Amino acid sequence: MKNRTMASSRPSTARKDTGPTQRGQCSKRVSILDAAANVFCREGFSGASIDEIAIEACVSRQTIYNHYREKETLFVAVIEDVMERANAALFSTLSTFPDKPDNLQRDLSEFAIRLTTNCICNQDGKFLRRLVQTEGERYPHLFEGWRQQGPCKISTTLGALFAKLSHRGALRIDDFDLAARQFLALVNADLQMIYLFGGKPTEDELKSAADNAVDTFLRAYGPRERENSAPPAPILVAVS
Amino acid sequence: MKNRTMASSRPSTARKDTGPTQRGQCSKRVSILDAAANVFCREGFSGASIDEIAIEACVSRQTIYNHYREKETLFVAVIEDVMERANAALFSTLSTFPDKPDNLQRDLSEFAIRLTTNCICNQDGKFLRRLVQTEGERYPHLFEGWRQQGPCKISTTLGALFAKLSHRGALRIDDFDLAARQFLALVNADLQMIYLFGGKPTEDELKSAADNAVDTFLRAYGPRERENSAPPAPILVAVS
DNA sequence: GTAAAATTAGACACTATTGTCTAAAACGTC
């Protein structure tokens, strides 16, 4: 028997009960969705076989066909499941943005680490990077909603948060959405290659990437009186 | 009959003649490699069928098996072909870096546009993004050489170029490789989502992305006396 | 023009996969 080798980032909240029954069957549905996510992520849509998913989910093949009429139905269900979870994680993490930073440099860096850890480096993030890229053109409508609610919204939401800091004098930004996109880009600058090869950055790599990003971000958008590289005394931006 | 629908970015240079003969056969090899690249890119390795490639290359299936013993051999050949071309384009473009900038802002922006146009937005770039991500874990050794010679080298090469500018006082950079990675990240900040969905940015989008990137890059790393955006009286923090 | 080489279409065996069907077993509820 094969256990789930790669734990999904599924939270323990109750799930939609659109299945045959509510209780014992629900866990089957979860098993299937998790296993299918892993296999689809590893093999792509056409490379994944229902049998492989069944084995990985410790479920008979027929059970999969009972729950999801055909392969494509299952695929769509998996995508929607992962997207929903990913967006939830995204906004949950966004809510931890340092509105009233004690130490802007440190607080932004820690926020960046949370962002990468919870939203980009986890299994769901990897799944979406892969599947959106390979199947995005084939199922345009499927991912459109996620794009609107996720990546597109994150720029404006994060932009609004930067705007607040800006109005309080902690940052000097003209175009908030642009600054948000650039913040995200800088955070991932050192990690792109790791993502591309399906790897997972170490904690040290994450911290260093975040520090580098915030450093440069503040060089560009920080308050004017900020020193530029290695000032001995940290400048505390304490705005009411 | 179906013509090649998507022109490859193949240059008209002579090709390695490792095939059965040199002349007429060479063009068949090229047709096959181009068609296979398109189909693999569109369908992934397991989704691509030899028949489909044969039709798209206007070649009989048997001819493909004559040149490349089996599907995987063809796949590896395609990968190597694309990687070689992509790296060539990369370093060819790097050689147009503005060593002696007339107008740093403008010259860097135009350089950034060349970089995205010639190396990232073309068919080879799309192919590599997709295939490295989906098959990179399955064929680690295959892509390792490309990573060493391409993406890894570009940071250090571009970093060295920034170092030159820095020593001449045009930039103020501590970590040149990091600045190079961040430059690339900023250039792609506005384009990531387009890439992810397999799209191609318009010329306007490319220009705007480049301008935004260079703007922020220079805010962070530009010479100290640089104006920052629209403050009436710039406050110069003159620290020796 | 001729000979060698390459290409082609078609048939072929083999394998893998999808999706259906059935009867037996396990499960949960009352």
Place this chain on the structure above:
DNA sequence: GACGTTTTAGACAATAGTGTCTAATTTTAC
């Protein structure tokens, strides 16, 4: 413990793909 539901294993037809083989045809080289 009996009932209805869900799950299971296995067989099954249908389809699609890989890789081989052959004989005819075309292309290329000399």
